[in-house]
Amino acid sequence: MTDSQKKPEQASELPPPPSANDYIMAAPRISVQAFCESNDTAAAIRSASEDRRLGKAHVTVKMGGMAVALETYDNAPTPNVIVLESNGQSDLLTSLDELAAVCDPGTRAVVVGSENDDVPYRELVRRGVNDYVVGPIGPIDIVRSICSLFSASEAVAVGRIISVIGAKGGVGASTVAHNVAWAIARNLKLDSVVIDLDLAFGTAGLDYNQDPMQGIANAVFQPDRPDSAFIDRLLAKCTDHLSLLAAPATLERVYDFGAHAFDAIFDTLRLTTPCIVLDVPHQWTAWTRRALEGSDEILIVAEPDLANLRNAKNILSTLKAARPNDAPPMFCLNQVGLPKRPEIDRHSFAKTLESQPLAAIPFDSNLFGTAANNGQMVAEISANHRTSKMFLEMARKLTGHTQVRKPRGSLLAPIREVGRRLIKGRR
Ligand SMILES: Nc1ncnc2c1ncn2[C@@H]1O[C@H](COP(=O)(O)OP(=O)(O)OP(=O)(O)O)[C@@H](O)[C@H]1O
Ligand SMILES: [Mg+2]
Secondary structure, eight states: OOOOEEEEEEEOOOOOOOOOOOOOOOOOOOOEEESSHHHHHHHHHHHHHSSSTTTEEEEEEEEEEHHHHHHHHHOOOOOSSEEEEEEESOOHHHHHHHHHHHHHOOOEEEEOOTTTTOOOOHHHHHTTTTEEEEESSHHHHHHHHHHHHHTTOOOOOEEEEEEEESSSTTSSSSHHHHHHHHHHHHHHHHOOOEEEEEEEEEEEHHTOOOOOOOOOHHHOOOOOOOOOOHHHHHHHHEEEEEEOOOOOOOSSSOOOOOOTTTTTHHHHHTHHHHHHEEEEEEEEOOHHHHHHOSEEEEEEEEEESSSHHHHHHHHHHHHHHHHTTOOEEEEEEEEEOTTTTOOOOHHHHHHHTSSOOSSSEOHHHHHHHHHHTTTOOOOHHHSSHHHHHHHHHHHHHHHHHOOOOOOOOOOTTHHHHHHHHHHHHHH
16 A cells, blocks of 8 residues: 555554664675566565665676576676575575585575475575575565674674754754753663764754864764774763764854765764764755665654645655655654744644654743753753653654553552552542
C-alpha cells in the first residue's frame, strides 16, 4: 500500500520507535557482486544498493545464480562480497566447493537460500559462507546482511545520529535539539554529543552556557582525517553525559562546504558516542541534505502555520523517498498557542504529514526566554513543567528508549497499599 492510500486512522499512528537492535552500521567502500536466480531477488538487491548504508559500496547484480558466478570467477578476481542465490535444486555444497577454489582470500560470501535447501548451516560455514538468508528477501535483509559482515570485524560504530531541522528559520529547532539532547544525556544516561552545524550563528554554546570555542570549525577545516582523540579535545563538557561540538558563531570566514565535508567527523564520533544530535540549520544545501539523509532519526520542528506545513511536507517527502528502507522522519510542533496568531491545528498537520507530531510544545515566552538568557535548559528551570516532560518523552521516542522503568516495589508495598485502602474506607 502506498502512503497516499493509507486510511485516515492509520495516518495518526506513530512510526514504530527505533530499536537498539535494529541499528545497521554503514558498510565501508567495498565491491559486491550478486548472482541471482529470481527477478525478485535481483530487484531487492538493486534496491538495497540505493540504501544509504550501502552508499559507499559498489554493487553489481547479474542473473544466472551459481553457474554464472563460477563462470565469472574462473578467470576474474573476486570482489569483497559475493551474494549467491541458490535455486534449491542443484547441489549447493558441491558448487560452493568449486567456488571456494577460485575465490580470493578475504572474499566474503552471502547465500540467499530457498526453502527447498536441505543444507546444514554448519556445512555452509565450513565452506566459508559468512551469512545465509532464506528468501524471499527484501532490500533491508540484504543491507543488514552485507553491513554486518563488516561491522563485526572492524571497529564497531555504536553511535546513532539524530538530526533536528526547522521547517522554517527561527521556529525553535535549536532549542528543541538542545533540550532533547540534554534529556537524553540526563534522564536516559546515554553519552551524547550535540554538534552545532550552524557555524555562523549557532546558539548551542550560549544555551549550554559554554565559553566561545571553535569546536566544529576546527574539525571541519583541518586538512587531515580527524581521529577520536582529536575530536575529544574539541568537545566542551556540558553535563556528566553531554558534550558539545560548538559552532564558532563568528563571521571572519564563510561556511560553504562540499557534500562530504562532515562525513569523517560523523563517522569518527559514531565510534565512541552512543547518541549524536545534529542541530542542522534551516538550509537546503548538499551537506545539510547529506547529513539528514545519513541520520538514523530525523526530527522536523515546525510552527503551526501554512509555510511551515508546506516546508515540513516537502522535507518529509524528499527524505522519505531518499530513505525507502528507514522509518520516515518525525515532526513536532513548537510555539503552539502564540496569543492572537491564527494557527493550523495539529490534526491538519497530522493529516498532511501522515503521522502524529511527537509533541506540540506550547509557546511560553517567559519559560523559554528565561532559559535562553540564563544559558539553561527548560528542565533546569522547572523539572516538573509540562514542557520538560515533553522533551523527555521526545528523547525517549527518538532514541527508542520508550520503556519507563518502574521503581521496584519494596517488600512493604502490598502492606502499605492495604493500609491506604483502609484509611480511604474510614473517610
Ligand atoms: N516554545 C517556545 N516558546 C517561546 N519561545 C520559544 C519556544 N521555542 C523556542 N523559542 C525561542 O525562539 C527563539 C528561536 O529559537 P531557536 O534559535 O531555537 O530557533 P531555530 O529554529 O534554531 O532558529 P534558526 O533558524 O536561527 O536556527 C529563541 O529565542 C527561543 O528561546
Ligand atoms: Mg537554529
